[in-house]
Amino acid sequence: METIELKVNGRTRTVHCLPNATLVDVLRDHLHLTGTHIGCDTTQCGACTIHVDGDAVKACTVLAVRSDGAEIMTIEGLAENEASHPMQKAFNECHGLQCGFCTPGMIMSAVDLVNKGFASDPTAVREGLSGNICRCTGYQNIVAAVMQGASEMQEQSS
């Protein structure tokens, strides 16, 4: 067993885990943050996307011990207080989700795209989201949601 310290959604957590435990397993099984999903185990589907030290990362292929000391944000930590994050709101308003399983990863990727300035137009958003698979929506409404969320995020920050 290894002992690591993670700052998750603003709260410092000490976790005892196996050296081969993945970050997503620690989040789901140890910290009970089940909003981060596992769709493929091979970094292909993006359902497990979270932010580690400000970067979007697929948590299914990161060893938890490698994240010792990292600052992590999951879908549960995205909204400040009770209000939805603009990207969460945009996914609802643009019908950018159906079954909801890919949604947390999709939103975390989308927020990262906006933060990095990669959500300038729908083509860029489509390229930026190509690491996240959605089987339900056909993506059109997701792209619309990300464009709307991006513009609201920019308004909030200006």
Added chain:
Amino acid sequence: MSGSLIGKSVLRKEDHRFVTGKGRYTDDVQLVGVTYATFVRSPYARADIKSFDISAALAAPGVITVLTGEDVTKDGLGGLPCGWMIHSKDGSEMRQPHHPVLAADRVNYLGEPVALVIAESQLEAKNAAEMVMVDFEPLTAVVNPATASQADTLYEAVPNNLCYEWELGDEAATDEGLANAAHVTTLQLTNNRLIPNAIEPRAALAEYNSGTDEIILHTTSQNPHLARLIMTAFVQIAPEHKLRVIAPDVGGGFGSKIFIYSEETALAWAAKKLGLTIKWTAERSESFLTDAHGRDHVSEAKLALSADGEFLALKVKTIANMGAYLSTFASAVPTYLYGTLLAGQYRTPAIYVEVDSVFTNTAPVDAYRGAGRPEATYLLERIVEKAAAEMGLDPAELRRRNFISRDQFPYQTPVALEYDTGDYEASLHKALEMADYDTFSARQTEAAARGKLRGIGLSCYIEACGLAPSQVAGALGAGVGLWESGEVRVNPTGSVTVLTGSHSHGQGHETTFAQLVADRLGLPIEDVEVVHGDTGKLDFGLGTYGSRSLAVGGSALSVAADKVVEKGRKIAAHLLRTDVDNIDFEAPVFKMIDSNESKTFQEIAFAAYVNHDYPSDELEPGLAEKAFYDPLNFTYPAGSHICEVEIDPDTGVVEIIQFVAVDDFGTIINPMIVEGQVHGGIAQGIGQAMFENVVYDDAGQQLSASYMDYTMPRADDLPNYSVHHASTTCPGNPLGMKGCGEAGAIGSPPAVINAITDAIGNNNLSMPATSCSESGRAVQASASNAN
């Protein structure tokens, strides 16, 4: 209907939990004392099992026990049944090999489960699973459906590996049509094998309470009651009332979570046998190997036409791959969901179809979004397009000449169905207008100037949805009626709990069904809560598939809501001391006709539960009403899809320039949700046409069992879709609805392929038309010829 909420794009009530990570899918359910299961699977497509040696696994750290196929046999568990009986043309019943929960002596497909290891942790279960020694003796696998009937016999009781040889239609009349034709177009095609690929893998969490002798199974199911029925009545793991099946949030299904599989069944059985709480969640590779696959047809067809392009006859021979066993609905897919749709939107007077369903050493094949109807549409719309090209006719014009016209309904086709309503000409007209079809040739010329090949393809589809009128379904071999249950339970404060046998795994029922009931009763939508997916809470229900939820499940709620209003009128009459005939319901108020006295819905709800002066022989307390709704006919959604592509002749890469869909779904409750369903269906159809394909090698090893090998359509692969709804009201249910869940996946593949064949001028093309497949090479070859 009061009409204030119907037709409104109300934002989804369920979204909040999904966008905040508070959804609760099966693997999210965490129970104290849980143990973990890993399945030991066959590494061969076909092999005899000589022996099991579980001693090393049992001695491994954390292992609680190992159960094998031999334990399943010892416990006398039944096989997993197929629910639809098909008869061969000679009248004999289909042949159904025993489908064991865990194989004991023979495995028949790669990944078939033979044992399960239960351990304290997931890792320990996985490690120990590798220590289970199974002595397999490999046998030659039968993989290719086209030649399966001449290959080694897989099951003694199934000669020639033929499940059934089915036929529909009038062969003599069809042959006569072919003989008298001015032109006959022939086409051979395959409908490529697909994997549904819901992003949430299948999962199960089974707990057993020895105090009550009850098993609770949380699982990824589209129809929890059917799971309970099959596991108890057929497999016999427990009495039906001692198994509760809960399908919590389910992350997509597309058919694959209808079926009753080995893994979920084995977990429920093991939980009771061992007195444990056990969890299993499939890894993606397990999904690829063991989720029921879809499609997989090999067909040849002949279309007879008169000199002026009138369809005279259609003759089709199809080989359908069932895989190794008959999955839950498998037998119905290439027969009653396929052959019956071969009339399409056309007046073709004579149709004859033969379907040979064969067993192979591949994963079971069953319904995947559309289920039979995409296969029928693909065949028909490809051959119509090819006929148009051969006869030098505009493909839109050829279709128009043969459409069933709007004044011909109800229309009896030569393949069993009676279409109720439709306006195919109007849908096509609208689609052509939206796609700017008339000016296509200018765009084609402009593209040619840039060195690109441009093509346009049409597809006019019809589907039979709203599964199903029970009498019709029963006559066709269905093992159960296909009605749906619903309850409108009014709470004393006037809020409403709606219980439905339909199940939502992305379709948005919590919003749409709430809209329906809130509209009917005149309530704010926030006051209506929809409950689904739990056999412990609901009446028996049939679940969600076949675009049936609103047309059948919604109709049940409509009837139940009407009963609530009727009961409410009686209560109002009692309270207002008048006759019930003197009470009108103008949602949400019960009014006296001959005075201005009235009671609100909330007042009636409260009175229903708290009053104590009811005349007990005339009026019971309470306000909760149920309905079991059985539809009168299938519903017939139909529409026209148009795809326009541009191809780079140097690379063979196909770009979709535009995709237009005009669909007739009857009455629509929530256009936003309906459009979302269409988008998703089209994306899956484009996936089939351009990207997705299951590949087995000759030994039955699957070469496409990961997202690195099986190409899922991604955001940058797909276009925006232009979607429009035409509407003819469905007369078969009280809501006028036809269903929208599958249309996109049904209509789109032939539109895409017809566009590509139009661009390259070569009709010899198969799905998926990827740039590196055989089809891609055909694209490149034709393209360079064209240059």
